[in-house]
Amino acid sequence: MSRLLNQIAQSAAICGGSIALSDELRTYTYDALDAEVRTVARMLREELPGNGPVALVADNSCAWVLLDLALIALKRPLVPLPGFFTHEQRNSALVRVGAQALICDAAGGNAPAIDVGGKQFHIRKLNSLPVELPGDTAKVTFTSGTTGNPKGVCLSQSAMERVSLSLVDAIGKDKAGVHVPILPLAVLLENVGGLYTTLLAGGHYRALSQAEIGFAKPFEPDFAKLIGALADNKATSVIMVPEILRAVTGTLFRSQAKLPELKYVAVGGARVSGSLLDMAQRLHLPVYQGYGLSEAGSVVTLNTTESDRPGSVGKPLPHIKLSLAADGEILIEDPGFLGYLGDAAAPKIYETGDIGRFDDAGFLYVSGRKSNILITAYGRNISPEWVESEITADPAVYQAFVFGEASARLSVLVVPTQASVSSDRIAAAIGAANAKLPDYAKVGRWSVVAPFTAQEGLLTSNGRLQRDAIKQKYSPIIEQIAMPNFYETLVMETATQQAYLVASKQIRRGLVGDISLEAYLEYLAEAYHHVRHTVPLMQFVKSRLPSGREWLEEALDEYIAEESGHEEWILDDIRNAGGDAEAVRLGRPNMATEFMVSYAYDFINRVNPVGFFGMVFVLEGTSTKLATTGAEALMRSLGLKENCFRYWLSHGALDLEHMDFFRDLMTRIEHTEDQEAIIHMAQRMFILFANVFRSIPPDSTARNAAL
Structure with a gap:
């Protein structure tokens, strides 16, 4: 039996009347949660006999948690699919993992329905061909992917629980209070760092829906509503990505609202600027930056109330062994994942692709990516070549250079096919590309520049972009694009x-x-x-x-x-x-x-x-x-x-x-x-x-x- 389920059972025996889980519909004490997990497991065993993977697409709720825990009890792989995936990405993931069924909280036509946690779910049985997963696979988490095809990371339950237990040790069990998820539970960081850690520490996981916290439109959040929800529910801990933190600090500054109950704000997924950390400190937000990746179960290093150095991403968790390659690349020994879907077993030493350094006290600082992959402020990994290919598919665009590391939206330098191509025509080309891309990969701003040539050192001999050279040459334009310009916004939004x-x-x-x-x-x-x-x-x-x-x-x-x-x-x-x-x-x-x-x-x-x-x-x-x-x-x-x-x-x-x-x-x-x-x-x-x-x-x- 898993350490997580064991701990829930122990909490039920010791302090069974304490609240463990709640949402807008239901509240479960630890003893009620322990019993309900077994009930849902029996229902799933009857509805979905077998041991194949089960995919889940649903909003945050008690029901999401119950389904997750029940599948752990059944030792059956769960495949959480984020709502921001396109239809094509979702279908590709279901086929590649060999999902036996898809459980969804949206209407499912003639699909049979079950009631879990006061919510109705539809079960769509699939005809996917069986796929051999690594032994002990408990969860297959799909990253956003560096191209349109997300990468499936296979994780064991023991590896995920090892991360959560380390987080409890690092943060302190006495810090457990009311945790309100902001990120979707389908995101591994919230699933492992939020849900599992809270339950292992004996806290209260308040699984409000995304709409309830102002995220009905994930990429157009209502941050005033989010702050109101955190205050009303007396949240003591949350997990954010930098873009959410940036918006929350701005909203708090303008409204002069306070979140006095909040004791721990973990921020990860992308770089956090020093100015943002300073602003959070002035607003008395207890922000602690961390670093992690799906392959290591979501969290690798973390600052805590007892050990904090702003600007760093903290010290390695107790179970993590980190080292640096000669070029500064961060290496993880035995990261914990079992391998990628369709690939060989995970390596003993995992090359993260991130460049970092340690200070004398053992705090890690991450300076950037070794490769060209961008990480947006929403924590999404994006290959710029993928987005560039969509933009240059339009005949009006000759070349495109996409950038936007740690930004909310990508931007692009555009070379038109002819000097006479109008700005409105370029806007239409980018709009057409955006229509094909998921929300997290859409381009927000752009500027027209002269052609990139090998003679100027902006292209390789075989025509590939020399990214560092382009950034250096066009740094004034790139900086200017980062400044607000309502006219360009008007062009793009229409x-x-x-x-x-x-x-x-x-x-x-x-x-x-x-x-x-x-x-x-x-x-x-x-x-x-x-x-x-x-x-x-x-x-x-x-x-x-x-x-x-x-x-x-x-x-x-x-x-x-x-x-x-x-x-x-x-x-x-x-x-x-x-x-x-x-x-x-x-x-x-x-x-x-x-x-x-x-x-x-x-x-x-x-x-x-x-x-x-x-x-x-x-x-x-x-x-x-x-x-x-x-x-x-x-x-x-x-x-x-x-x-x-x-x-x-x-x-x-x-x-x-x-x-x-x-x-x-x-x-x-x-x-x-x-x-x-x-x-x-x-x-x-x-x-x-x-x-x-x-x-x-x-x-x-x-x-x-x-x-």
């Missing part, structure tokens, strides 16, 4: 919606002149019905600007002066192309145009008038794309003169100037609520404007009396 607009058949055919004269006239009619509202909308924004935004009036006045009368240009184009301009003036827009204009008035009045600049971004950016190229193509195909395209041609030149003005204006938008409103309006407007185009058949006969 990339998906921009792609929807550009994918419109009407736009694609219009750019090559493949639409009828009737369709062009109908487009001009719809353009008139939204352009005539441009100045009134801006005047409406001026009348609704909140306090502190008066400086935007000057920009609005400049836009109003520039845009006044443009609807008359459109009517002139209609007349010159043979349409009935007066019928258009007196007519009505189609539904798509009316919805777009109505939404703009409504948003200004109901939500935030500053959001109107999201509409400006959409309309001026689109006009810049369509103006010259589309007008010239239609002049050729339709045999029309230049005086039929005054509106388009003038906007080609005007909007290029306007976009520079707009870009500078956006760098001055500092209030979060204004930035969010602009992004939201832009996302909606790209869709609504696309629908205006999509409502006009390319071979349309005339509407709105445009002929």
Whole structure:
């Protein structure tokens, strides 16, 4: 029997009435937990006879813990799958491990259901071919993988418990209190360092759901809700990754909230900056940095209340034997894992790929990775070549250099295939790549640079990137990308919606002149019905600007002066192309145009008038794309003169100037609520404007009396 289950049974006999486990639905004392584990084990034995691996995809809860402990009792391998895996990664993992079944807390169609810990789980039996796992495998934990294919690490129960027992020894059993998980239990660090350690020490594991602590959207957390949950539940210990710690310290600083019950905050998964540790100390957060990896059962070294040296990752746990190679690589003797899925047994000396040093007191300092693999602030291991290959798959991108060690989001230096490729086109390419990548590997910011060449020492002879040389050459740009720039954020956050607009058949055919004269006239009619509202909308924004935004009036006045009368240009184009301009003036827009204009008035009045600049971004950016190229193509195909395209041609030149003005204006938008409103309006407007185009058949006969 495992040391963990033995300890639970001993705690049940000695202090059985103490709370061991709870969530929003249930509370288990140690004696109740001991009994319930046996009940769930019997249920699983009946529902899933055999001894093959069982995969689990579920939110944090008492039920997750009960399933884990029951499978330990059955000596049956558990395969916890993180929720951030893509569908392809999940399926690949199930096949590679030979999972016999998948237990999931989401609806499972016709899959049989079981009740565990007050929650319903669906069991999907799988037809995976059996896979021979190393003997004594109790858990197969999948790392995020350095490519799209996660790596499966096989661990024995004794190896994991050895880590947890060492943590109890290092931290002290008397420190056991209420531990609230922030990371998903599917992450080994929380599973072993949080759950097992708490139960072995006789503490209370408060397994709140991710939504309950503000992590309903894992990569868009509500940190105010997290802090409230920690305070309300009197958490005494938590485990964080650096990005969560960074956000928590910022939220605490702004809100002046306190977490007086918190006694131990373990931080690992990636490097922690000295400035962040200093900020945590000023806020009286008891932060202790550690270092580990899945192959060693999640924790290798740790700072503690009794032995702490900020800046280091602590001393090795009692059972760990570390040494350094000649080049400084950290080596672990007998790390504890049994091997990787499909590979040979684990080596006796494990080469971590991390470079470190010891000080005179035995504290370890980790300086970086030996290889190119990046570790983000969320603790995800990512091969930059993987992300670069997705970006350069787009024909607009010639080369890409991805970076972002210890950052929340990756960034990239981009070399376009041609100098004429626009920034919006680059943004669309990155947006398309992001759509294929898991959340933890998406690119957030980018900058265009000159081609990387072997002559400059930026490429090897066979065309591979010389990463250190590129970092050195472009260090000013790389540092600048790390600084906030709202305009770039706006471009990136609307990339998906921009792609929807550009994918419109009407736009694609219009750019090559493949639409009828009737369709062009109908487009001009719809353009008139939204352009005539441009100045009134801006005047409406001026009348609704909140306090502190008066400086935007000057920009609005400049836009109003520039845009006044443009609807008359459109009517002139209609007349010159043979349409009935007066019928258009007196007519009505189609539904798509009316919805777009109505939404703009409504948003200004109901939500935030500053959001109107999201509409400006959409309309001026689109006009810049369509103006010259589309007008010239239609002049050729339709045999029309230049005086039929005054509106388009003038906007080609005007909007290029306007976009520079707009870009500078956006760098001055500092209030979060204004930035969010602009992004939201832009996302909606790209869709609504696309629908205006999509409502006009390319071979349309005339509407709105445009002929």
